Amino acid sequence: MSENNNIALTSLEREYIIATQKGLPLVAKPYHAVAEQLNISVEQVLSMTKDLQERGIIRRVAAVPNHYKLGYQYNGMTVWDISDEHAEKFGQMVGNLPFVSHCYLRPRFLPKWNYNLFAMVHGKTPEEMHQLRSQIKELLKDVLVERNDDSSQNIPTQSNDMLTSTEILKKTGLRLKDKTA
The missing domain is CATH 3.30.70.3460 (Alpha-Beta Plaits)
Structure with missing residues (x-):
């Protein structure tokens, strides 16, 4: 089991997680949409994503299939x-x-x-x-x-x-x- 690190988030990191925790926007440029929502640059969004992954706060960015729709009832x-x-x-x-x-x-x-x-x-x-x-x-x-x-x-x-x-x-x-x- 992973150890409890109690990592503190900055207010911007918290806003980013809240904005994306239900999934990235389904648009052609999702990171641009997140940047616009947070009023920061796309580069800042990408840098923050990478940093949060390296710190283990974000495990991965991935499509999550609905297993029920795939027949796994x-x-x-x-x-x-x-x-x-x-x-x-x-x-x-x-x-x-x-x-x-x-x-x-x-x-x-x-x-x-x-x-x-x-x-x-x-x-x-x-x-x-x-x-x-x-x-x-x-x-x-x-x-x-x-x-x-x-x-x-x-x-x-x-x-x-x-x-x-x-x-x-x-x-x-x-x-x-x-x-x-």
Whole structure:
């Protein structure tokens, strides 16, 4: 996991992020439009973009496809109970799978929640979702924790599960608030 750097933004950098966080304008010269909106030069916009990328504040500038429009109607957060000593190594391996869009290590909350690895997958059919989960399970088979059935502890005994989406309530990345609004 990346460390918390608590990087401070200048007021202009903050304005730039607020102006572009929902996407660049869909015009022939998007950086010109942003420059005009911020009342600065295109060169300043490009320089600021490069600087923010180098500082790790902007990860990338990219087109983001709508996976639902591409036929990926099913989403599942697979959750895994893997041994702590292998969690980082195998978490990276799962995260590198081409069909995994998000992958996180998180703490367990025993006795109710024993899962520590979370991996989001997307598919066109429920069958595809289960096939993707099976591929992850095959990769993790030697590091999955098998728990004894101890119903007095209320600890789930299965080493993995998949939480599927039923409805989108909100879907955005982090958004900075416009302090002037």
